[in-house]
Amino acid sequence: MVQxxxxxxxxxxxxxxxxxxxxxxxxPRVEGHRMGAERARxxxxxxxxxxxxxxxxxxxxxxxxxxxxxxxxxxxxxLEIYLRKELEEFQRLNIRYRAIGEKWRLPExxxxxxxxxxxxxxxxxxxTVVSALSYGGRNEILRAVRQAVTSGMKAEDIDEESxxxxxxxxxxxxxxxxxxxxGEIRISNFLLWQAAYAELYFTDIFWPDFTKEEFLxxxxxxxxxxxxxxxxxxxxx
Ligand code: IPE
Ligand code: IPE
Ligand code: MG
Numbered sequence: 001m002v003q004x005x006x007x008x009x010x011x012x013x014x015x016x017x018x019x020x021x022x023x024x025x026x027x028p029r030v031e032g033h034r035m036g037a038e039r040a041r042x043x044x045x046x047x048x049x050x051x052x053x054x055x056x057x058x059x060x061x062x063x064x065x066x067x068x069x070x071x072x073x074x075x076x077x078x079l080e081i082y083l084r085k086e087l088e089e090f091q092r093l094n095i096r097y098r099a100i101g102e103k104w105r106l107p108e109x110x111x112x113x114x115x116x117x118x119x120x121x122x123x124x125x126x127x128t129v130v131s132a133l134s135y136g137g138r139n140e141i142l143r144a145v146r147q148a149v150t151s152g153m154k155a156e157d158i159d160e161e162s163x164x165x166x167x168x169x170x171x172x173x174x175x176x177x178x179x180x181x182x183g184e185i186r187i188s189n190f191l192l193w194q195a196a197y198a199e200l201y202f203t204d205i206f207w208p209d210f211t212k213e214e215f216l217x218x219x220x221x222x223x224x225x226x227x228x229x230x231x232x233x234x235x236x237x
Contacts, residue, residue: 002050002216006223008176010054011047012191012198015040017182017206024206030074035208037082041089046212047127048093050219053173054128058190062102062136076107079133083113087120094126100168101135102143128172137192140168169194177222179215181207199225 015036022032040057047055060075067075090097099114106114114133144166148158164170175194178187183204187195201218203210226233 002219003223004051007050007052008199008219008222009052009173010056010175010177011052011219012056012058012175012178012194013043014058014178014180014188014190015207015210016180016184016188018208020182021206021208029071030078032206032208033075033078037078039208039210040082041086042212043210043215044095044127044129045089045093046215047129048095052127054130056100056130056132056169056172056175056191058132058135058188060101060133060135061189062134062139063189065105065134076110080107080110080113083110083117087117090117090121090124090129094124095121096124096126096128097121098128098130098172099133100130100140101133102139103134105134130169130172132190135168136189137187137195138189141193143168164193167193174198177201177218179203179218181205181210197227197229199227 018032018036019029020032021035022029025031040059043057044055059079064075065072086097089095097117099118103111103114110133144163147166148163153162169175169191175191175198177200178191178195178198179201180186181203183202185202191198199222201221203214203218205214
């Protein structure tokens with residue numbers, strides 16, 4: 001059972017396992033991605049129902065650019081269809097949308113849709129839904145360093161707070177929980193800086209099977225943890 005008073009502010013999800021989900025059923029990988037997009041919709045709506053402040057979905061990594069060209073084009077096509085359909089739902093749920101990553105590498109048509117969706121939902125006050133697209137944590141940190149240098153920031157003015165403000169996630173709440181599906185136990189270049197003190201939750205379930213119930217299970221698991229942040233247990237004070 002999820003306890004409303006102990007909600008994480010920001011949940012990040014590495015949505016992994018679409019290809020294996022499809023393979024197990026004898027379907028082409030694209031079917032897994034299609035079902036994966038449906039799950040993303042379900043988890044976004046559950047987040048909105050729960051009053052979650054922020055949800056970041058890892059949809060396409062920097063490393064994913066190395067996949068076969070036909071898989072990349074299928075993923076981009078699905079993304080385009082998805083974004084085109086979603087705006088209405090975002091408005092209905094009062095969701096604010098934002099994309100993070102090295103966006104210039106994305107096709108023009110998707111860039112235009114991202115811009116349109118970000119602008120149209122900018123004033124919404126419900127859950128912020130962030131998609132990490134063409135995203136890599138190291139790349140994000142390097143872009144922030146370059147920005148600090150080119151803007152002439154003084155070395156003594158660079159601290160954790162000001163540096164966080166140069167990252168793609170500037171202004172978003174700290175990431176409390178990172179979920180990864182599909183049984184892989186790694187971060188795969190997701191939110192490296194932001195994950196410093198996030199709680200991690202791994203499940204063997206493939207992303208297309210990650211239902212709202214599984215999401216609630218992950219949040220309940222998070223709520224049972226004691227976050228010490230390097231200090232001693234509160235019970236010992
Ligand atoms: C996650 O599923 C979706 C993306 C990375 C775009 P995968 O496509 O990685 O599926 P598996 O890991 O091969 O099963
Ligand atoms: C991580 O999944 C990226 C996304 C879910 C978008 P991958 O399937 O690309 O990661 P690896 O290759 O197993 O680390
Ligand atoms: Mg994978």
